Amino acid sequence: MTSFGERLRSAVDARGRLCVGIDPHASLLAEWGLDASAAGVREFGLRVVEASAGAVGIVKPQVSFFEPYGSAGIAALEDVMRAARDAGLLVLADAKRGDIGSTMDAYGAAWLTPGSPLEADAMTVSPFLGVGALDGTFKIAERGGKGVFVLAATSNPDGRALQGAALSDGRTVSAGIVAEVSARNARTTPEGEWASLGFVVGATVDWQEAGLTAFAPPAPILAPGFGFQGADAGELDRRFGEAAPLVIASESRSILSAGPGGIAARVAERAEQYARVDV
């Protein structure tokens, strides 16, 4: 079984590093002429998948925008994720789960078990109940050839005080999270491969301020914050330095705002911008 890290690396090699976020905000649904309903988010998601298939390798549905519609919204999310995976896209479920270990295991099983209704290729998780609480999820991921993206340094300025705080040994919380997860990656990642436990580091984050250095072994970096939140594709190299080749650049509103008629062209244009970035 090919690991998630290696599947992701192949997707980036084949189709570039742009990840299209599927975030059906109520305001976007209105702009797209769709209802704020389960049917609306389903249609929105399927159209984004259609525009992304063949143009990029990765999509990231934001689970929160499907949840307001209850079971019908979750069914819509299942349909969108299945359509994306059937179209050959890697699906990163942006669920940002985080809980005590035993509860976390159930979240991991829901999103990362092959054949599960909500099966994704990877999910985002929050380590703020302790990286150890994620161990069961990491094991579920490994068994299924899936991936996990652990929040390390988020794109929103509100996160800085907490994530940049000093641990007793002087490292930042962000650096401590990276060290703990990297130690697990070192045990499970064959030499020369991309690890399957990645990190979320916002494109707006100052690495020095966050106390981050390049990851060993190499682990993918999910980097939201490009586009609407202000980071520019052309800055990728400067912002991520040595880690730039591992970056999955995620954009949602800056692409989705093109509307149903313009999204395919917008995806192609943004993908082209990232293809021009020399890392």
Ligand SMILES: O=C(O)c1cc(=O)[nH]c(=O)n1[C@@H]1O[C@H](COP(=O)(O)O)[C@@H](O)[C@H]1O
């Ligand atoms: O995990 C994420 O994807 C994430 C982490 C982070 O640090 N910042 C962040 O914005 N995100 C998500 O990335 C997407 C950003 O959307 P745009 O700002 O519209 O590109 C949203 O779905 C956020 O929830």
